[in-house]
Amino acid sequence: MNDPQRQRKPWLLRIISLEGALAAFGLYSLGSGLIRGEWTSTFWGVAILIGLVILLAVRRRDWKAHWEALERGKKSPPEPDESEPPFV
Numbered sequence: 001m002n003d004p005q006r007q008r009k010p011w012l013l014r015i016i017s018l019e020g021a022l023a024a025f026g027l028y029s030l031g032s033g034l035i036r037g038e039w040t041s042t043f044w045g046v047a048i049l050i051g052l053v054i055l056l057a058v059r060r061r062d063w064k065a066h067w068e069a070l071e072r073g074k075k076s077p078p079e080p081d082e083s084e085p086p087f088v
Contacts, residue, residue: 019052023052026046
């Protein structure tokens with residue numbers, strides 16, 4: 001079931017993906033902004049490419065292991081102290 005050959009996407013689907021579309025649009029905006037001298041397009045191109053790098057970094061992180069480690073380190077909630085009144 002964990003065969004890497006079966007889980008790999010075809011190269012066409014890897015190119016045409018959300019990340020690929022974001023990269024293409026970011027590069028287009030950056031390039032057209034630099035060629036035309038438009039600062040707004042250049043800004044959005046840079047912003048999209050930085051966001052794409054952050055998105056890829058977050059997707060690479062193993063979130064399942066992260067949440068399991070938090071659950072292992074989690075303690076039971078502290079018992080309320082009856083001598084102190086609750087917040088009013």
